[in-house]
Amino acid sequence: MERQLLIKEERKEFVISELIYFEVTKLADGRQLYEASLAELELLHIREKIKLARKVTVEQII
Incomplete structure (x- = not known):
């Protein structure tokens, strides 16, 4: 349990x-990142990675 x-x-x-x-540095509701649950942080992280991926052009990949 402690290991988990x-x-x-x-x-x-x-x-x-x-x-x-x-x-x-903050969540949409104004809370600091350390105040969020891991699930909230994971979702935000995924959204940010999607935003970054949308900015990448095909030329940058090749």
Whole structure:
């Protein structure tokens, strides 16, 4: 059980660092990233990656 909590916290820290890389520092409702649940952070992370992927052109891929 304790190991699972550690893994969850490590994942949360990783996702927060990724979001900061994407220049996201708060949630839409104004809360700080560390106040969000892992599920909320994961969803936000996915949305930010989608935004980034939409900016990539075919020429950049080839």
